[in-house]
Amino acid sequence: MVSQSPPDRVDALVVGAGFGGIYQLYSLLQLGLSVKVIDMAGDVGGTWYYNRYPGAMSDSYSEVYRFSWDKEDLQTYPWSHRYVQGPDVLKYLEHVVERHDLRKHMLFNTELLSAQWIESEKLWDIQLSTGATVKATYLITALGLLSRPNFPDIPGLNTFKGTLCHTAAWNNDIDLKGKRVGVIGCGSTGVQVITEIAKYVKELVCFQRHPQYTVPSGDTPVTAEYRAKVNAKYDQLMEQSRKSLYAMGFEESDRSFDSYTPEEQETIFESLWSQGNGFRFMGGGFNDVSTNKNANAAACAFIRKKIAQIVKDPEKARKLQPYDHYARRPLCDSGYYKQFNRDHVSIVDLKETPITAVTGEGIVTTGGKVHELDVIIMATGFDAVDGNYSRVRIQGKNGETLKDHWSHGPTSYLGVSVANFPNMFMITGPQGPFCNIPSAIEVHVEFITEAIKQAEEAAAAASKTGEQKKVVVETTMKAESDWNGVCEKSVEGSLFKETASWIFGANVPGKTLAIRFYFGGLRKFREELQKVVDSNYVGFRPFLES
Numbered sequence: 001m002v003s004q005s006p007p008d009r010v011d012a013l014v015v016g017a018g019f020g021g022i023y024q025l026y027s028l029l030q031l032g033l034s035v036k037v038i039d040m041a042g043d044v045g046g047t048w049y050y051n052r053y054p055g056a057m058s059d060s061y062s063e064v065y066r067f068s069w070d071k072e073d074l075q076t077y078p079w080s081h082r083y084v085q086g087p088d089v090l091k092y093l094e095h096v097v098e099r100h101d102l103r104k105h106m107l108f109n110t111e112l113l114s115a116q117w118i119e120s121e122k123l124w125d126i127q128l129s130t131g132a133t134v135k136a137t138y139l140i141t142a143l144g145l146l147s148r149p150n151f152p153d154i155p156g157l158n159t160f161k162g163t164l165c166h167t168a169a170w171n172n173d174i175d176l177k178g179k180r181v182g183v184i185g186c187g188s189t190g191v192q193v194i195t196e197i198a199k200y201v202k203e204l205v206c207f208q209r210h211p212q213y214t215v216p217s218g219d220t221p222v223t224a225e226y227r228a229k230v231n232a233k234y235d236q237l238m239e240q241s242r243k244s245l246y247a248m249g250f251e252e253s254d255r256s257f258d259s260y261t262p263e264e265q266e267t268i269f270e271s272l273w274s275q276g277n278g279f280r281f282m283g284g285g286f287n288d289v290s291t292n293k294n295a296n297a298a299a300c301a302f303i304r305k306k307i308a309q310i311v312k313d314p315e316k317a318r319k320l321q322p323y324d325h326y327a328r329r330p331l332c333d334s335g336y337y338k339q340f341n342r343d344h345v346s347i348v349d350l351k352e353t354p355i356t357a358v359t360g361e362g363i364v365t366t367g368g369k370v371h372e373l374d375v376i377i378m379a380t381g382f383d384a385v386d387g388n389y390s391r392v393r394i395q396g397k398n399g400e401t402l403k404d405h406w407s408h409g410p411t412s413y414l415g416v417s418v419a420n421f422p423n424m425f426m427i428t429g430p431q432g433p434f435c436n437i438p439s440a441i442e443v444h445v446e447f448i449t450e451a452i453k454q455a456e457e458a459a460a461a462a463s464k465t466g467e468q469k470k471v472v473v474e475t476t477m478k479a480e481s482d483w484n485g486v487c488e489k490s491v492e493g494s495l496f497k498e499t500a501s502w503i504f505g506a507n508v509p510g511k512t513l514a515i516r517f518y519f520g521g522l523r524k525f526r527e528e529l530q531k532v533v534d535s536n537y538v539g540f541r542p543f544l545e546s
């Protein structure tokens, strides 16, 4: 492949070639702007480029885990199951890039190192890992919510003589068949990888700190009839999803737990369990599982009962049963609990016997027990949301860096814009909506594109009258602080707030605990965006400066 250099000057530099970067590129090209997308990865895919671990799967329904803007492609692009497997998400994104001839605007193996706002020129001066520098009117970060791996500092980890791999930096050459494998972590990723590899490894030891509630995914192949039904109402389906809380492709319940009798409640839980899908289990039967302690406790008891029924060894079942609220990102699986009925699959409860070290031979837990292993898989998650920004130096007005700006926790206006960082837009930045990610990306990209369009048109109109104005799209400190208040309010009364997870930054030692999402749901989030557009961008300074 011929190596390419970026041009010295572009209208927009987009960082990241996943769902967000692809759609942003497509949209800005429609405006006639010059755009480059860079990505440190070797090809398109974003999160999916790196997370190639066995069992990787999206847990939004296939029909909504894609772009909604290419209507013809929605009708024709095939998907075989209710959920898209990791390799198929990658194929889909590659397909979109080819279909819209976007690759020629992309540079891979190219990392953003730093960017400075040049006030006198109203431009971003951007340094890349290739040694190149680029000036851009707009800097758009599509870094993903989950792209910086969380690699815990376990003593002796680098002395391990076998293979060590994080799920978010998966090496496809690893052959797990017939191996003794340890998996550290049992969140969404750990559950997927354990469920998949339990079938063919020689021995599997699962190191679990907090058990999590997971329900069946209900994944099945889709029939031609099912697809035809989806195709017949695709527009309505996408619109319904955009008007829902989580945009996961199902109707959320509008009835409270207490409005049903105990028998009805049990029947609803059973029905949700057999239909499958984590978000559906949380929001499809009752509208208050994450806010009403009784409803939440009932959901917990229901799942705990299922675990006890599925897992035959009572000691394994006890360890697998969670004890805290059901208020982390809801999980689903393709038969996780039943894997523990295999003799070669065991569980180590790290609350009872923490890991003390890793040696050349394996993982040591308290009491000196050595779990001898050929492979250690770190399914330990991500330094999520703002973690992706901490490896780059972005300097805005008055020399302020994003790191300084976020020293008390990451804030933004609408998850998109940060005061003192003009013409910088984030796709799914901190304090964006908590929902199906492609849907969140679409609303952000459409908002950013419209703001840029308005600003560019205003600049063109001014220049016709002989005024030389420059585009500066920047939010105010007040708007940012008010939005932080809106986000805080959106999680009031929610048990999510009382439950430690990556959503608030609790998973990485030393990370500031802060509200990193807007929890009001996608429908309300879109309404907030619309209010801003309709009011000629309230919360932003005027778009033109001399």
Ligand code: NA7
Residues within 6 Å of the ligand: 146, 152, 153, 184, 185, 186, 187, 188, 189, 190, 207, 208, 209, 210, 329, 350, 379, 380, 381, 382, 502, 507
């Ligand atoms: P998660 O949900 O953050 O899960 C990470 C898991 O790793 C979780 O079980 C953690 O235990 C565990 N962990 C983290 N650090 C350690 C150490 N030091 N020792 C033992 N165990 C540890 O990440 P995922 O990748 O599973 O999922 C993240 C999102 O990606 C998911 O929501 C999807 O949207 C895709 P803990 O619970 O903190 O005790």
